[in-house]
Each structure stands twice: as structure tokens, then as C-alpha cells.
Amino acid sequence: MGYQLVNLLGGLLIVTSTMVVISKSIKVAIRWYAVQSLILVGLLATLGNVTGASELLMWAVSAFVTKVVLVPLILSYAYRKMGEPSDLGLSSGIKPAWTICLIAVEVAICFAVVTQIKLPTAEVATPALAISFAHFFVGLSCIITQRNIMKQIFGYCLMENGSHVTLALLAPTAPEIVETGIATDAIFAVIIMSVVVLKIWRTYQSLDSHDLSDLKG
Structure with missing residues (x-):
């Protein structure tokens, strides 16, 4: 039952990651990231209870402070300084439907890879481990496809959340x-x-990466 909950929370992680990537508003993306981080805290706490690793319980506390509280506060502060015009008129390099399909393919590939790994964790938490690996590619996709450079920061954050789950x-x-x-x-x-x-x-009064031609060397 314990690992089933871990896998369920892993599934929720990829759902919230998808919402972060396809959100058209920075404010909404911040909220989805906070929700994802809260799910990550639950996953760490559940895994700590299942494995008896008290270290993971401390990880959960640390993740709550840093990911659920501090990172969203930092991003929200930056967004308030820029205001709503900072996320108006910008779109992803690919449509949301294609983004969802791309993320699904990334998860499927990682799932296929994880099933070939001969480790105890891979046997009991295959979905969660595959999703943690997939977060690297989801984050990279966010960085590559998003024109809004503020949204590209979320790509890094998603990759970092995935590394936490993998390590745990x-x-x-x-x-x-x-x-x-x-x-x-x-x-x-x-x-x-x-x-x-x-x-x-x-x-520049713009966060559109296409407008930042002056930054090209």
C-alpha cells in the first residue's frame, strides 16, 4: 500500500508539471509549482514512512520550507515587480496539446528504461522512478519551448524536483x-x-526571448 501511494503521488507530480508548462500566466504557473512541491513533500514523507528512513522525513521538512514556501515567494516577488504585462501576448513554441503528447512520450520512454533497471526500488516504484527521470526531460522541454524567459525558470525547477525524487x-x-x-x-x-x-x-519591457536579439553574441 505504501509504494502504491508513492506511485500515485508520482503520477500527480507529472500532472502538475504539465500544468506548470502549459500555464499561460506566470502567476498560475507559480501556484501549480507550489502544489507540485507540496505533493513532493508528501511523497518524501510517505517514502520515509515506508522505508523507515528518518532522513527522508527531514528531507520532507526541508523541501516544504524551500520548495513550497521560499521558491514560490521568490518567483511571486519577481512577478509582482513586473506585473501582468510580463506574461501577456506570449505563447509556447508548441501548442498545449502537443506539449501534453510530448510529456507523455517522455514518460513512456523513461518507463521503458526503468523497467530494465535491476534495483529493488525499480521493482516496487517503477512509475514514480520513471516519472522522476522524465522530469529532467520535461524541464528541458519547458526551457526549449517557452518564449517567456520567466517561464523558462520553471523548467529548471521541474528538473530539480525530479532529481530530488530520484535521489530519494x-x-x-x-x-x-x-x-x-x-x-x-x-x-x-x-x-x-x-x-x-x-x-x-x-x-526591454519584454520577456519574449525572440525580442532579446541584442543579447546574441
């Missing part, structure tokens, strides 16, 4: 300092990227 599934007893280090790096990365985006907005 494959090394549940890893020291808390490992997770803390990853989370701290992520927060500083989001802060730096948000500052850069704010400076671009104040200079």
Missing part, C-alpha cells in the same frame, strides 16, 4: 546534508535567475 527513491538513507545542499543551490539559482529576468524586463 535510489538513496533514501542519504544524509540530510545532501538534500540541504541541493535545495540551497536551487534557491540561490532561482534568486539569481529572477534578478536577471527583472533586469531584462526593466531594460
